[in-house]
Amino acid sequence: MSAKKIAIIGGGNLGSAIAQGLVKSGFSQPSDITVTKRNTSTLADLKAAGVQVETDNAKAIRQSEVIVVALKPYNVREVLQQLKGDLDPAKHILISVVTGVSIADLSHIVPGMPVVRAMPNTAIAIQESITCICAANASEEQLRYVKTMFDQLGATVSIDEKLMDAATVLGACGIAFALRFIRANIQGGIEIGFDVRTASLIAAQTVKGAAELLIRENRHPEEEIDKVTTPKGCTIAGLNEMEHQGFSSSLIKGISTSYNKIVKG
Numbered sequence: 001m002s003a004k005k006i007a008i009i010g011g012g013n014l015g016s017a018i019a020q021g022l023v024k025s026g027f028s029q030p031s032d033i034t035v036t037k038r039n040t041s042t043l044a045d046l047k048a049a050g051v052q053v054e055t056d057n058a059k060a061i062r063q064s065e066v067i068v069v070a071l072k073p074y075n076v077r078e079v080l081q082q083l084k085g086d087l088d089p090a091k092h093i094l095i096s097v098v099t100g101v102s103i104a105d106l107s108h109i110v111p112g113m114p115v116v117r118a119m120p121n122t123a124i125a126i127q128e129s130i131t132c133i134c135a136a137n138a139s140e141e142q143l144r145y146v147k148t149m150f151d152q153l154g155a156t157v158s159i160d161e162k163l164m165d166a167a168t169v170l171g172a173c174g175i176a177f178a179l180r181f182i183r184a185n186i187q188g189g190i191e192i193g194f195d196v197r198t199a200s201l202i203a204a205q206t207v208k209g210a211a212e213l214l215i216r217e218n219r220h221p222e223e224e225i226d227k228v229t230t231p232k233g234c235t236i237a238g239l240n241e242m243e244h245q246g247f248s249s250s251l252i253k254g255i256s257t258s259y260n261k262i263v264k265g
C-alpha cells in the first residue's frame with residue numbers, strides 16, 4: 001500500500017475511474033485520495049467509499065504528494081496556471097493523463113516539476129487498464145512509484161513520448177472501438193436468435209477469451225484464427241464476407257483518423 005497522498009484534479013470519467021481503481025486495488029487508503037471537481041455531486045459513490053471529494057484544487061494539492069491531472073486538454077493550461085504557486089517540485093510529482101499536452105507544455109506552465117505523462121483507459125476502474133507512461137525530470141524512485149501504482153491498475157508499458165498520441169488511440173480510444181465491436185456482435189447475435197442478455201454474455205466472454213489467448217499464451221492472432229477456420233466451414237465464410245465489407249480496413253482507417261484528430265486537430 002502506498003503511504004503517499006494522491007490528489008486527482010478533475011474527477012470526471014477518467015479521474016473517477018482512477019480513484020475507483022486505486023481503492024479497489026488497495027494501493028491507497030481511500031482517505032489518502034482526494035478527487036476534485038467544481039460540482040462534486042457526481043462523486044457521491046467515491047465519497048461513500050471514504051475518498052475525499054473537494055472543490056478546492058489548491059487545498060487538495062497542498063495535502064498530497066502525487067498530483068494526477070485528469071482535466072480536459074482545453075482547460076488544463078488555465079487551471080495549472082492558477083495552481084502553479086501551490087505546486088512544489090521538491091514535494092510533488094505531476095502525473096498528467098491529458099491527451100495531446102506534451103511534457104514540454106506542462107513543464108513550461110510549471111517549471112522544474114517532475115512530470116510523468118500517463119495514458120490509461122477507463123478499465124482502470126477495475127484494474128484492467130493498459131497504461132503507457134513516459135517521464136521527464138523524475139527520479140528513479142518517483143518513476144518506480146508511478147509504475148508500481150499503474151501496475152496495480154492493470155498493465156504498464158514505458159514508451160517514448162513521441163508515441164503518446166498513438167498510445168491514446170490504441171489504448172484509450174481502443175476501449176470504445178472494442179466495445180463497438182462487441183455491440184455489433186450482440187446485434188448480430190439477437191438477429192440469429194439470442195435474447196440480449198445471453199448475446200451480451202456470449203459476445204463479451206468470447207472477446208475476453210480471445211484477448212486472454214494472446215496475453216497469456218503470447219500467440220499471434222492469425223495462429224489462433226487458423227484453429228477456428230474449418231475448410232469450407234462457416235467461420236471462414238463469415239470472416240471473408242466481413243473482409244469483403246471492409247472490416248480490417250475500416251478499423252485501420254478509424255485508428256488513423258483518431259490519430260490525425262489528435263495530431264492535426
Ligand SMILES: NC(=O)C1=CN([C@@H]2O[C@H](COP(=O)(O)OP(=O)(O)OC[C@H]3O[C@@H](n4cnc5c(N)ncnc54)[C@H](O)[C@@H]3O)[C@@H](O)[C@H]2O)C=CC1
Nearest residue numbers: 010011012013014015036037038070071072073098099172
Ligand atoms: N475518458 C477516457 O477514456 C480517457 C480520457 N483521457 C484524458 O483524460 C482527461 C479527462 O478526460 P475525461 O475524464 O474523459 O473528461 P471529463 O470531462 O469527464 O473530466 C474532466 C473533469 O474535470 C472537471 N474540471 C473542469 N475544470 C476543473 C477545475 N478547475 N478543477 C477541478 N475539476 C475541473 C470537470 O468537471 C470534469 O469532471 C482528458 O484530457 C482526456 O483526453 C485519457 C485517456 C482516456
Ligand SMILES: O=C(O)[C@@H]1CCC=N1
Nearest residue numbers: 099168169172173174
Ligand atoms: O476522445 C478523447 O478525446 C479522449 C482521449 C482518449 C479517450 N478519450
